[in-house]
Amino acid sequence: MKRKVALLIQHKAALFATALCLALPTAWVYGQEKKPALPLEDPEVKMGREAHEEMIKSGLKLVSDPALVKRVETIGQKLAALANQTPIPALYGTENKLTRPLNYRFFIVDDPDTNAFALPGGFVYVNKGLLKYTQSDDELAGVMGHEIIHAAHSHGAKLQREQSKLNTQMAVAALGAILAKVPMQDTGNLLTGFQLLAIQKVNGYGQTAEKDADQGGIILAQKAGFNPVGMLTFMERLARDQRSHPDVEMGIFRTHPPEKVRAVAMIAQISQMGLPINRRSTASILKVTTRVDGSMTEVLLDGKLFLRTVKPERAKEIATALDKALDQELQVYDVRKQGSAIQIRGEHLVTLETGDGTLAPDKLADDACKMLRLSLYRYVLNGTL
Structure with missing residues (x-):
């Protein structure tokens, strides 16, 4: 049994020495002074x-x-x-x-x-x-x-160099355990521990x-x-x-x-x-667009209807004002309704008019306000941390 252990130690030590030789330049192993060839590629x-x-x-x-x-x-x-x-x-x-x-x-x-x-x-x-x-x-x-x-x-x-260092440390630890006559089961546990650490x-x-x-x-x-x-x-x-x-x-x-x-x-x-x-400048978040639908021009927020008007220039002005307001990182409570008007942080955004829809201006403003708040809520819930 002792002879088998001695042979095992000799075998492991030889393998470890061979690994070290493979890791060293040839000139170091054999004492030769060979000049390394210049690398042709980085x-x-x-x-x-x-x-x-x-x-x-x-x-x-x-x-x-x-x-x-x-x-x-x-x-x-x-x-x-x-x-x-x-x-x-x-x-x-x-x-x-x-x-x-x-x-x-x-x-x-x-x-x-x-x-x-x-x-x-x-x-x-x-x-x-x-x-x-x-x-x-x-x-x-x-x-x-x-x-x-x-x-x-x-x-x-x-990262490759760090991995190589850790592999060398594991090899040294394994050889040390064998030379110290640590039971094979304990050596396996030791290697597992080193692998997890690595x-x-x-x-x-x-x-x-x-x-x-x-x-x-x-x-x-x-x-x-x-x-x-x-x-x-x-x-x-x-x-x-x-x-x-x-x-x-x-x-x-x-x-x-x-x-x-x-x-x-x-x-x-x-x-x-x-x-x-x-x-909003880098992601598809709270995007304001306009779209012509027959005689009406619609102002859309994330593809959903915010309001519609028969006046194309008015739609363009409202879209520009809404786009500028949304750059302020608004919260739901920043949007307020006053009669048929919508305010953002106390500043007038738009007043709904007769002809902007089939409903009364006050009701149109109420729908537009709810839609804007819901979009802001979704943005806060899903768009940011």
């Missing part, structure tokens, strides 16, 4: 290119629709140019190296899921489902800026990387001429949908901070940047 670009090629071989389907490709490419190249020219502070990884600009490449994945991801070296992927989910170029630019920061700050390469640590690094990508993506979008509020409205909508369809709690296996936490951080960052937060 290591991160090589890593990303090889991963991209493997995904294509594995059946990853890309979208070639010219209109979609042009939209993604146009937004992506605007962001990429700024990423290669402007230093953006890094919370994780390394600040984008302006002396080594990346040749960013953008791809649309034929997948209905709302997702985007990036590989090291500037390979950025946007799912077709995400293009449908975003409600403006500003929202799409925020998401793509987030992914560009992952590549610019070398998040993937750093997952927790790497996910912790991943969450920090996500925070960095959120912060850097907002800066990048703003510098490229997009409204960074788009990233906020996108994230708030994700948080809302998470409430409607909550996922199973993953605990230490969660790789992203919760959407609500990320959205709150975005509000703070945009405010610190001195920028206004007008959600």
Whole structure:
């Protein structure tokens, strides 16, 4: 029995020594002074290119629709140019190296899921489902800026290095347990514990990387001429949908901070940047439009009738006034009715007239007021956190 244990220890030690040799340059192992060959390709670009090629071989389907490709490419190249020219502070990884600009490449994945991801070296992927989910170029630019920061700050390469360190620590711990003659069952428990610890640590690094990508993506979008509020409205909508369809709690296996936490951080960052937060400018929220219906011109709010009039110019004036008022982040109680007139925060908005409908002006004003309040209530309930 003792001989078997000794042989097992020798075998494990040999494997561990072999692993160390494989991890060291050949010159270190054999004492030779060989000069390493100059790299022909940036290591991160090589890593990303090889991963991209493997995904294509594995059946990853890309979208070639010219209109979609042009939209993604146009937004992506605007962001990429700024990423290669402007230093953006890094919370994780390394600040984008302006002396080594990346040749960013953008791809649309034929997948209905709302997702985007990036590989090291500037390979950025946007799912077709995400293009449908975003409600403006500003929202799409925020998401793509987030992914560009992952590549610019070398998040993937750093996460790989951290994972390698943890794997080495696990190997050392396993060898130590064997040499210390820890029972095999206890050794298995020890390895399980180290694996869970490794997952927790790497996910912790991943969450920090996500925070960095959120912060850097907002800066990048703003510098490229997009409204960074788009990233906020996108994230708030994700948080809302998470409430409607909550996922199973993953605990230490969660790789992203919760959407609500990320959205709150975005509000703070945009405010610190001195920028206004007008959600209507980047998302399909409380949209005011006009429509001609026979002899009447209708003013619509989110596609629902607010009022109608026989005077097209009057409809246009009312729509403009309502649109301006809604930019003030109104609450339900800000809307008041006085006779046949509607007021917003004490300011006159519109007075309903005979001919605006088949009902009396006072009743028309009552219906319009209720409709506006209901739209604001839905916005507060579903549109923001």
